[in-house]
Each structure stands twice: as structure tokens, then as C-alpha cells.
Amino acid sequence: FSACSIERKLALEFLRHAENKGVVLVVPPYSMEMYNTNEYNFDSVSLPENFPLNDFLFQQTRLLKQVSDSVFLENYLNSFIAQLSKRGFAVFLPDDLDAFRNAPGPHYVFKVAQLELAESYFPYLVEEKIGKEDFRKIFELTMVSLQNWFEFEALDTAWQKVFYAENAITDEFNGEFITDNASGKLVYYYAMDSLRVKDVYQLADDVGYLYAGYLSDYLMNTFIEQHYPKEIKASQFFHYDAELKMLFPFEGGFEEVSKPQ
Numbered sequence: 001f002s003a004c005s006i007e008r009k010l011a012l013e014f015l016r017h018a019e020n021k022g023v024v025l026v027v028p029p030y031s032m033e034m035y036n037t038n039e040y041n042f043d044s045v046s047l048p049e050n051f052p053l054n055d056f057l058f059q060q061t062r063l064l065k066q067v068s069d070s071v072f073l074e075n076y077l078n079s080f081i082a083q084l085s086k087r088g089f090a091v092f093l094p095d096d097l098d099a100f101r102n103a104p105g106p107h108y109v110f111k112v113a114q115l116e117l118a119e120s121y122f123p124y125l126v127e128e129k130i131g132k133e134d135f136r137k138i139f140e141l142t143m144v145s146l147q148n149w150f151e152f153e154a155l156d157t158a159w160q161k162v163f164y165a166e167n168a169i170t171d172e173f174n175g176e177f178i179t180d181n182a183s184g185k186l187v188y189y190y191a192m193d194s195l196r197v198k199d200v201y202q203l204a205d206d207v208g209y210l211y212a213g214y215l216s217d218y219l220m221n222t223f224i225e226q227h228y229p230k231e232i233k234a235s236q237f238f239h240y241d242a243e244l245k246m247l248f249p250f251e252g253g254f255e256e257v258s259k260p261q
């Protein structure tokens with residue numbers, strides 16, 4: 001980076017002064033939907049009328065049927081709020097509405113509008129050419145994915161945004177070709193570390209941490225854009241790594257989507 005870049009100076013100003021960061025009211029979701037999105041072949045003619053297909057499919061999940069939505073949400077929100085607070089934001093919940101209104105600084109409302117947790121199979125393809133032979137095999141890994149929609153509002157400037165983010169975890173898979181001593185042929189040996197329920201709860205912790213960083217980065221880069229000289233346009237935006245306490249070129253973050261009508 002150029003040590004004297006305007007963008008970098010503004011990013012540091014945002015990070016160093018709590019009054020620039022503001023006050024965030026975090027509105028939790030009412031619930032979280034959990035689905036089995038694996039494909040099954042059913043003869044719809046043979047299913048009785050009003051058959052609870054979604055409930056039936058959910059009971060076929062390996063992991064999600066064991067997951068408590070309340071525990072997942074608690075891990076998610078606690079991680080999100082703790083990380084926002086660590087980054088210098090004053091964070092409130094709806095029960096603290098009066099304190100939120102009276103707190104100094106820019107006021108924001110961040111609503112976790114919709115969460116969907118889904119279990120599915122992830123096709124992992126192993127393809128290798130061994131001499132004149134082609135090896136090709138698909139392994140079915142379990143994948144758990146989380147889709148998120150957020151409504152974000154700046155009360156002082158009356159702008160509203162809708163954000164989307166998605167993250168997933170899968171079974172860990174490792175394999176290699178080894179020559180079999182007895183036959184002299186190449187054999188594919190593999191090991192799979194299957195997902196467990198604790199990994200799903202860890203996903204909640206991880207994305208809470210990640211999305212707090214996304215929100216902080218969004219506000220930091222908005223600050224840069226708003227305070228940049230009007231005659232020129234900012235060309236560099238940043239991601240702040242709270243652990244390393246360093247600025248990096250901005251990548252990733254929330255996807256901004258249109259607000260539903």
C-alpha cells in the first residue's frame with residue numbers, strides 16, 4: 001500500500017475512533033428453517049394425500065435431525081455480537097431499545113431476516129489417468145449449507161440495504177493412489193472424516209464471527225466513500241483483520257441484493 005493513500009488514512013480513522021463506528025441494534029430471527037435438499041425419487045401417485053413429505057425428508061437427514069435450532073441460533077448470534085463489540089461497536093438487542101436510541105453515534109439496525117440450514121450430498125469427483133486406464137469415481141460427501149438474508153438500515157441517513165451470504169461445510173476427504181505390493185497394481189486408498197453435530201454448531205460460531213467482519217468492513221468502506229474528496233473517486237477498499245490488526249485489500253463480504261417488494 002501507499003503509506004499516504006487517502007483511503008488508508010480514512011480506514012485508520014474509522015478504526016481508531018469509536019464515534020465513527022456507531023451503534024447497532026441486532027434483531028434476531030424469529031426462527032430458522034432446516035431442510036433436507038437431497039434428491040429422492042418418489043412416486044407421487046403412491047403417496048397419500050397431505051403426506052408430510054418435507055417432515056419425512058427431514059427425518060432422513062444424518063445431522064440436522066439432531067441439531068437444535070435454538071442452540072445453533074444462540075451460538076450464531078453470540079459470536080456475531082461478541083465480535084462486533086470487540087471491533088468497537090456499541091451493540092444492543094430489541095429489549096434495550098431505549099438505550100439504543102439514547103446512545104451517541106450513527107445508528108444502524110441489522111436484522112437477521114431469514115436463515116435456512118440445509119443438508120445435502122456433495123458429489124466429490126476423483127478423476128485420474130493411470131497409464132492407459134482412466135480412473136473415475138464420485139464419492140458422496142455430506143454437506144451442510146447456511147443461507148442468510150439480512151436487512152440493514154441506517155437510521156440517521158435513511159438508507160436501507162438487503163444483504164445475502166452463504167457458507168457451507170462438508171465431510172473432509174483425502175485419498176491417494178498406492179501400489180499394491182501383492183498385485184503390483186495401483187489402488188486408490190481414501191479416508192473420510194465425517195461431519196458431526198458439533199461441526200454444525202461450530203459453523204454457527206464461525207459464520208457469526210465472519211459476518212461481524214463483513215458488516216464492519218462494509219461500514220468502514222462506506223465511511224471511506226462518504227469522506228473521500230468529492231472531485232475524485234475512491235479506488236481502494238479494505239478488509240480489516242481483527243486478529244492480525246492489519247488492513248488488506250477488500251475481498252468477499254456480503255452480496256447486496258434488491259429489497260423484496
